[in-house]
Amino acid sequence: MASRHTLNGFVLALGALLAVGCDWPGKPDPGTRQRAAEELTSFVPLYRQHCVGCHGADGQQGPAPPLNDPLFLAIVPDAELERVIRRGRRGTPMPAFGIEAGGELSDAQVTALAQGLKSHWKSDEKLDEPLPSYLPADGDDSTRQPGDRERGATLFAVACAGCHGENGRGGEGSDANNAIHEPAFLALISNQALRRIIITGRSDLGMPSFAGKDGRPDDFSTLTSPQIDDLVALLAHWRDEQGQLANPHTSNVP
Amino acid sequence: MNHLLRELGNWIDVRVGYSETLLPMLRHPIPRAADGPMGWWYVFGSASLTFLLIQILTGIGLSLVYVPAANEAYESLVYLDYEHPFGWFLRALHYYAGSGMVVMLLAHMTQVFLHGAYKYPRELTWMVGVVLLLCTLGMFFSGQILRWDPDAYWGLAVAGSMAGRVPVIGPWVVHALLGSEIIGAAALSRFFALHVFVIPGALLTFLVLHLWLVLRCGISAPPAADRPVDPATYEAEYHEELRQGVPFLGDAMLRDLFFSAAAVIVVVAIAAVVGPKGPTGPPDPTLGGANPRPEWPFLWLFALLALSPPAAETFIMLVFPVVVIGILFLVPVVSNRGHRAPSRRPVAVLAVIVIYTTLGALTYLGVTAPWSPEMRAWTSAAIPTDVVERSSPLELQGSLVFQYKNCRNCHALEGVGGRRGPDLTTVGTRLTRDQLIDQVSNGTPGGGNMPAYGKQMSPAEMTVLADFLVSLRPSGQPPAKVWSSSPTTRP
Amino acid sequence: MDHEIIQPPTEQPHPPRRVFFRWLTSAAGAVAAALVSVPFVGYLFQQRKQSVHWVALGKVAEFPFGETRTVAFDNPLRQPWDGVTAHTGVFVRREGPGEGAVDRFLVFAVNCAHLGCPVSWFPQSGLFMCPCHGGVYYANGQRASGPPPRGLFHCEWRVVDGNLEVQAPHYPTLHDTLDQTT
Numbered sequence: 001m002a003s004r005h006t007l008n009g010f011v012l013a014l015g016a017l018l019a020v021g022c023d024w025p026g027k028p029d030p031g032t033r034q035r036a037a038e039e040l041t042s043f044v045p046l047y048r049q050h051c052v053g054c055h056g057a058d059g060q061q062g063p064a065p066p067l068n069d070p071l072f073l074a075i076v077p078d079a080e081l082e083r084v085i086r087r088g089r090r091g092t093p094m095p096a097f098g099i100e101a102g103g104e105l106s107d108a109q110v111t112a113l114a115q116g117l118k119s120h121w122k123s124d125e126k127l128d129e130p131l132p133s134y135l136p137a138d139g140d141d142s143t144r145q146p147g148d149r150e151r152g153a154t155l156f157a158v159a160c161a162g163c164h165g166e167n168g169r170g171g172e173g174s175d176a177n178n179a180i181h182e183p184a185f186l187a188l189i190s191n192q193a194l195r196r197i198i199i200t201g202r203s204d205l206g207m208p209s210f211a212g213k214d215g216r217p218d219d220f221s222t223l224t225s226p227q228i229d230d231l232v233a234l235l236a237h238w239r240d241e242q243g244q245l246a247n248p249h250t251s252n253v254p
Numbered sequence: 255m256n257h258l259l260r261e262l263g264n265w266i267d268v269r270v271g272y273s274e275t276l277l278p279m280l281r282h283p284i285p286r287a288a289d290g291p292m293g294w295w296y297v298f299g300s301a302s303l304t305f306l307l308i309q310i311l312t313g314i315g316l317s318l319v320y321v322p323a324a325n326e327a328y329e330s331l332v333y334l335d336y337e338h339p340f341g342w343f344l345r346a347l348h349y350y351a352g353s354g355m356v357v358m359l360l361a362h363m364t365q366v367f368l369h370g371a372y373k374y375p376r377e378l379t380w381m382v383g384v385v386l387l388l389c390t391l392g393m394f395f396s397g398q399i400l401r402w403d404p405d406a407y408w409g410l411a412v413a414g415s416m417a418g419r420v421p422v423i424g425p426w427v428v429h430a431l432l433g434s435e436i437i438g439a440a441a442l443s444r445f446f447a448l449h450v451f452v453i454p455g456a457l458l459t460f461l462v463l464h465l466w467l468v469l470r471c472g473i474s475a476p477p478a479a480d481r482p483v484d485p486a487t488y489e490a491e492y493h494e495e496l497r498q499g500v501p502f503l504g505d506a507m508l509r510d511l512f513f514s515a516a517a518v519i520v521v522v523a524i525a526a527v528v529g530p531k532g533p534t535g536p537p538d539p540t541l542g543g544a545n546p547r548p549e550w551p552f553l554w555l556f557a558l559l560a561l562s563p564p565a566a567e568t569f570i571m572l573v574f575p576v577v578v579i580g581i582l583f584l585v586p587v588v589s590n591r592g593h594r595a596p597s598r599r600p601v602a603v604l605a606v607i608v609i610y611t612t613l614g615a616l617t618y619l620g621v622t623a624p625w626s627p628e629m630r631a632w633t634s635a636a637i638p639t640d641v642v643e644r645s646s647p648l649e650l651q652g653s654l655v656f657q658y659k660n661c662r663n664c665h666a667l668e669g670v671g672g673r674r675g676p677d678l679t680t681v682g683t684r685l686t687r688d689q690l691i692d693q694v695s696n697g698t699p700g701g702g703n704m705p706a707y708g709k710q711m712s713p714a715e716m717t718v719l720a721d722f723l724v725s726l727r728p729s730g731q732p733p734a735k736v737w738s739s740s741p742t743t744r745p
Numbered sequence: 746m747d748h749e750i751i752q753p754p755t756e757q758p759h760p761p762r763r764v765f766f767r768w769l770t771s772a773a774g775a776v777a778a779a780l781v782s783v784p785f786v787g788y789l790f791q792q793r794k795q796s797v798h799w800v801a802l803g804k805v806a807e808f809p810f811g812e813t814r815t816v817a818f819d820n821p822l823r824q825p826w827d828g829v830t831a832h833t834g835v836f837v838r839r840e841g842p843g844e845g846a847v848d849r850f851l852v853f854a855v856n857c858a859h860l861g862c863p864v865s866w867f868p869q870s871g872l873f874m875c876p877c878h879g880g881v882y883y884a885n886g887q888r889a890s891g892p893p894p895r896g897l898f899h900c901e902w903r904v905v906d907g908n909l910e911v912q913a914p915h916y917p918t919l920h921d922t923l924d925q926t927t
Contacts, residue, residue, distance in 0.1 A: 026529025028335045028342050053633040053657045061639040063653040093651075093658035095869050102812060102868045104542055177646035184721075187714035188651045205643065325828030407830060411861035411916070412877075418918025425921035430790050435915035436820055438827035538829040539855070540817040544863050545876045559860075560878045564892050627879050629865055659870040664879065674879045697890055705881040705889035710871045 041108050043116025050097060050105065051113070059121055060204040064094070065197055070123030071209060072200045075134040082114040091190030132199050132210060132225040135192070136232070147226075147233030155227055156234055162215050163207070168238065186239035194232050198223070283499030285475035285492075289506045292476035295369065297513035298362035304514035305355035305521070306461070309393075312348040313450070320400070322446035324439035324537075327402035331533045346525035352394060354521045356551050359387050364606060367585070370594030371474040374485040377586035379467040382460050384582045389457040391551055396449035398549045402442060403533035408546030410437045410445075416571045437539070472496065477594035485591055545629070553620030554613050560625040624673040627663040631671045638668045645725065652722025655715045659707065667726075675704060682727035686734045690723045691716060795822060798913035805848055805909050808839040813866050813884060815855075821913045835900055835911060836866055836873070838884060850909060852900040853886050854917050859893040861916070873897065899924045 047059075051067070059068025066072070085105070088096030097103035098110055105113070136147075156168065165171040168181030180186070189197075201209035208214045210223040223231075267273050288296055319338055321330040334341030363383065366372055372380035395413075399406045410432065417427040433440030475495055500506050535541065548556045555575075562570050596603050628635070637653045645653065656662065664674040671677075685693065694716065697706035711719070724733050798821035808814060814837050823831035840849040853873075855863045862877035872889060873882040880891035887896045900923045901912035917923045 024343075024526045024529075026342065026346055026526045028529055030336050033332075033336060048634060049630055050633045052636045053631070053662065054637070054654055056639070056642070057636045061642050063637050063642055063645070063650040063657075093654040093869075095658065102814060102866070177648075180647050182648055184714040184717035185648050185651055187712070188655070188718060323826050323828075324830050325826050328828075408862055411856065414916055415856075415859070415861035415918055418920060421920075424918060426790070428916070428918050428921065429792050432916065434824070435795060435822045436827070436831065436833070437916055438830040439824050536829050538832050539863060540815075540832045540834040542865065546862055560892075564894060567892065567894075625879050626876055627874050629874065629876050632867075632869075660867045660872065660874070663867075663874060703879070703890055705872060705883070705891075707870070709883075 041112045043112055043120060046105075046109055046113050047116065054093070056204070059117075065193065065200070066202065066204050067117055068121040069200050069203065070121070070125070071127060071131075072196065073118050073122040074127055075131050075199065077134060078114060078118070080135065081117065082110055085113055086110045089190060089193065091188075092193050093188060094193075132223070132228055134196065134199070136195060136229055147229030147231070147236075149230070149234040149237045151227075152230035152232070152234030152237075155223070155231055158217060158220055159223060159231070162217065168235075180235070181238050183239070183241075186235060191232050191236055194235050195228055198228050198231055277503075279469050280503040281501040282469060282472070283496045284473040284502050284506055285495050286498050286500055287476045288473055289500045290476075293506070293509045294513075295365050295476070296473070297510050298358050298365055300510035301514050301517045302355055302358040302362055303461075304518060305351045305358060306457075308351040308518065308521075309348065309355060310454075312344050312351065313454075315344050316348060317450065322400070322442060324402065324442045327400070327442060328533055328536045331401065331403075335530055335533075342530050343525060345530035346528065347522065348397075349531050350521045350525045350528070351518075352397060353550070354517060356390055356394060358517070359390055363387065364610075367602065368596050368606060369474070369477045370483070370592075370599065370602070371477075372586045372590075373483045373592070373594060374488055374590045376467070376471045376474065377590050379464060379471060380586045381583055382464045382467060384579065385460045386457060386464060387582075388579065389453050389460065392453045393449060393457070394549055394551050396445045396453065399442065399445040400449055401532050402537050403535055404537055404539075404541070404544050405532065405534060405546050407437060407537040407539055408544060409548060410441050412546070412548075419568045419571060473502075474594075477596070479593070479595040479597050482593045482598075483591050545626070547623070548620075550617070554616035556623075557616040557620040560623070561619070622673075626672075627674050628672040629663060631662040632657050632660045635662050635667070635671045638670075641667065641726070644729070645722070648718050649722045649725045652718035652720070652725075655711075655719045656722055659711065659715070659719070664704070678723065678726055680727055680731075682724045682733050683731050684734055685723075687720050687724050689734075691720050694719065798822065799903070799905075799910040800913050802835070802837060802852075802909045802911055805839075805904055805907050808837055808850070808909065810839050810841050813838040813868060815866065822915060833914065834863075835914070836897075837909065837911075848904050848909075850902050850904075851886060852902045852911050853897040854900060854914050854923060856898060856917055857893060858888070858895045858897060858919070859891070861918070864897070894919065898922050 051059075052062070054062050054064035055067045056062030056064075060066045084094060086096065086098030086103075086107075087101050088094050088103075095103065097105040097113075099106055156164075157166070160168065161171075163171050163175050164178050164180050165175065168179060170176050170179035197207075199210045201207040201212055203209070206214075208216065210228065213220060316334070319330060319334055319341060321327055331345070334345055336342070366380065366383070395409075398409055414428050414432055414437065417431050418424045420427050429435075431441070431444070433444045472492060475492070481491075547553075559567060559570060593599055637657065641653065642650065661678075662671040664672040666673055666677040666679075668679050669677065681690070693704070694711070695706060695708035697704040727733065800818050800821060802816045802818065815834055816837050817832055817834045820831045820833040834855045836851075836853040836855065838851040838853075840851060857864050857875040857877065857880050859875065859878055859880045862875050864873040864875045864880070864882065866873055871884045873884075873886075875881070875891070875893075878892050880893040881889040882893070882897050883889050885896075886899065888894075898914075898917040900914050903910050912923070914923050915921070
C-alpha cells in the first residue's frame with residue numbers, strides 16, 4: 001500500500017509541476033501581444049517617446065510651453081491641438097509629427113495624443129474668469145481691432161516690466177537675465193506662441209497668467225483678449241526691427 | 255529475458271564486431287591523474303557535446319513547426335511562442351543551449367591551451383577543434399537569421415555590406431550570400447540550408463574526426479611542471495603512464511556526466527525563467543525604429559568595427575578574421591613541444607588573460623554601444639528640470655534648439671541622451687562661446703564624429719544655442735575663458 | 746574473426762592495357778565530376794537575368810520643394826514568397842525648381858553606406874542619421890560625419906506623365922551601387 005501511495009504522490013507532483021509549467025516566468029504572455037499593438041495608439045507611451053524632450057516629463061518644467069496646464073487645455077480648440085501636432089508650428093521649434101508632413105506619427109496616433117492631453121491633464125474645476133480666446137480674433141469678428149503696439153507698450157510697463165525689465169531688456173537683480181527684447185528670442189517664437197504664453201503664463205516656472213497678480217503692481221487688472229493682442233503686436237514689432245535674424249526653417253511666422 | 259537480450263547482442267556483435275572495436279575504445283585507459291581532482295578540468299568538451307545533442311533534439315523539434323519561408327517564418331515563430339504547447343520552451347532552450355555550447359567550447363579550448371594539451375601528438379586534434387568552433391559560430395549566426403525579425407533582416411544587411419567590400423568580386427559575393435538582388439526569401443532559404451544541412455553536416459563530420467583523434471592520441475595527462483613534451487620520447491612516456499591508467503568507461507566518466515547534467519539543468523532553468531528570445535517584430539525594412547544588434551558572440555566584432563578608424567575597417571572586416579583563425583590554427587605548429595604546465599608558460603597565461611580581457615571589454619562596449627546615436631533622444635529625453643528652472647528665456651529657446659536640432663541624439667545631459675559625443679552637462683566650463691559656435695558650425699575637423707551644423711542653423715538658432723551651452727555649468731562656476739582651453743587663440 | 750591480410754602482388758611492369766584503363770578511369774571520373782558540378786555551381790552562384798523595373802512613387806506635385814519624404818513600395822524584384830521583406834523604402838527629396846523648370850529629385854536608398862543599416866531622416870536638423878555606428882549625411886546625401894566611406898546611394902529616377910518613378914533598387918553595396926555615376 002505504501003508503494004501505491006508513493007506512486008500516487010509522484011503522479012500528483014508531476015501533474016502539479018506540469019500545471020506550474022504553464023506559468024513558468026519565461027512563457028510569453030499572450031497579453032503582451034495585444035498590448036504591443038495597443039501601445040502604438042495609447043497616450044502615455046506616445047507622449048513619452050515624442051513629447052517629453054521639450055514639454056517635460058510630466059507635461060511641465062520643460063523648455064517648451066507646458067501642456068499639463070489646465071488653463072491652456074481649457075482654451076485650446078481640439079482641432080488646433082491636432083493641427084499643431086500634425087503640422088508643427090511654424091516660427092517655433094515645434095516640429096511636424098504627422099506622417100504626411102515628414103514626421104512619423106499616423107493620424108490615429110496624432111489623435112490619440114491630442115485627446116490624451118485633454119483627458120489626462122484637463123482640470124474639472126471651473127475656471128471662473130472670462131477666458132481669452134486661444135486664437136486671435138477671426139476676420140469676421142468686426143468689433144475686434146488688430147493689436148496696437150502703442151497700447152501694448154503701456155500695458156507692458158504694467159504687466160510685464162516687473163520681471164522682464166523696462167522695454168523687455170531684462171529686470172534687476174535676479175531678473176537680470178529675463179530679457180525678451182532679444183532678436184534671437186523673438187525670431188524663434190511665433191505670435192501665437194507669444195499669445196499663448198501671455199495667457200497661460202508659466203505656472204511651472206513662476207510666470208503669472210493673464211490674470212495672475214504675483215509680482216505685478218497693485219493697479220494691474222486681468223488682461224483682456226484685445227489687450228493680449230496689443231502685447232503681441234508690441235513683441236512682433238520688436239521682432240520686425242531685427243529682420244536680419246530671420247531663419248530659413250522658422251521664417252514664416254503666421 | 256536477459257538471456258534473450260544477450261543472444262541478440264551476440265548475434266549483432268558477430269556481424270558488426272562492436273566488442274572488438276567500440277568497446278575497447280570506450281574502455282580506453284586514461285591517465286590516472288585525470289581521474290583525480292584535476293579531472294574537473296576535463297569536463298568542458300563533453301559538456302559541449304551534451305549541448306550539441308540538445309541542439310540536435312530541439313532543432314529537429316523546431317523544424318517540425320517552423321516554416322523557412324520569408325512570408326511565413328515570422329508567423330510560425332509567433333505561433334511557437336504563444337500557441338504551440340512548449341513551443342516557447344523549445345525556442346528558449348535552443349537559444350540558451352546554443353549559447354551554452356559556445357561558452358563550453360571556449361572553456362574547453364582555454365583549458366586545452368592553458369594545459370598545453372594541444373602539443374605533440376595532439377596538434378591535429380586542436381586544429382579540428384578550431385574548425386568545430388567556426389562551425390558553432392556559423393550555427394549561431396545562421397540561427398539568428400532564421401529568427402526572421404528586424405535583427406535578422408539587418409544582420410543580413412550588415413553581412414552583405416561587409417561582403418560587398420571585397421575588392422573586384424564583392425558584388426558577386428553579396429549575390430552568393432543573399433541569393434537574390436534584395437534581402438528576402440532567397441537569403442532565408444540559404445541560411446536555412448546552412449543552418450540545417452551544410453554546417454551540421456560539417457560539424458558532425460569534424461566532430462567524428464575530433465573524437466577519433468582523441469581516442470587515437472589518448473587523453474593528455476594533467477600537466478606536470480617537470481615534464482616537458484619531447485616528441486622523441488613522448489609516446490613511450492605516455493604509454494608508460496597508461497599502464498597505471500583507469501578505463502574511461504566507468505567511474506572516470508562520472509565527472510563528465512555530472513557536469514553535463516548540471517549544465518543542462520542550469521540551461522533549462524534559464525530557458526524556463528527568461529523565455530525565448532524574440533522575434534522582436536516582423537522583418538519589414540520600412541518599419542521605423544530599427545536598432546539592429548548582433549548576437550552576443552559577435553558583439554566584440556561589432557565593437558571593434560565601431561571603434562576602428564575608417565581606413566582600417568575593410569581590413570578588420572575581411573582580413574582580420576582570417577588572421578585570427580590562422581593564428582588559432584597555427585598555435586600547435588608554432589609550439590608543439592616543451593613545457594605544458596601554465597606555471598612554466600607565462601606568455602601563454604598572459605595571452606589568455608589579455609585575450610579575455612579584450613573580448614570582455616569589447617563585448618561590454620558592444621552591449622552599451624556608446625557610438626550609436628539614440629534616435630529618439632531628441633523627443634524622449636527631457637531637459638533636466640534644474641537646467642530649465644535656472645534658464646533665461648534665451649537659454650530656454652536654446653535648449654529647445656538643442657533638442658530640435660537632434661543634438662541630444664549624440665550628446666547626453668546629466669547622463670541622459672546619446673553617448674556618441676561628450677556629455678554636455680558642464681560644457682560651459684570647458685569651451686567658450688566662440689569655441690562652441692566654431693565646434694557646432696564646423697563639426698569635427700576632417701569629417702570626424704560630429705557633423706558640421708553651419709548650414710543647418712539660422713543665426714538666431716546659433717545665438718540661443720550658444721547661450722544655452724554656455725549656461726551649462728554647475729552653479730557658481732564661471733564660464734570657460736579663452737586662454738584656459740585653447741592656447742592657439744590667445745591674442 | 747580474423748581477416749586475412751591480402752598481400753599486394755609482387756611488383757610487375759603493368760601491361761599497357763592496365764595503364765590505359767587507369768588513365769581512362771581518371772578521365773571518365775573527371776568528366777563525370779565536371780558534368781555534375783558545372784550546373785550545380787551555376788545553380789548556386791549564377792545571377793538570374795532581371796529586367797529593369799520602374800516603380801511609380803506618386804505625382805510629382807505631391808513632393809514639396811526642398812523637403813524629404815519617405816516612400817515605401819513593394820519591390821518588383823521580389824518573389825511572391827518574399828513577404829514583408831520585399832517592402833522597400835526610399836527617401837525622396839525634391840530640389841528647388843531648376844533652370845527651365847526641370848524637375849530635379851534626389852532619391853536615396855535607406856541603407857547606410859557603412860554597413861547597410863537603415864538611416865532615419867531628421868528634417869529639423871536636415872540630417873540623416875544611422876542607428877548602428879552613427880554615420881550622418883546631409884540632406885543632399887553627402888556624408889557629414891562618422892564611419893561611412895561615401896554618401897548615401899542614389900537611385901535612378903525619371904518623371905513620366907507627371908509621375909515620379911524610381912528604378913527598382915537592389916541591395917546596394919560599395920562596389921554595386923544603384924546608379925552609374927557614383
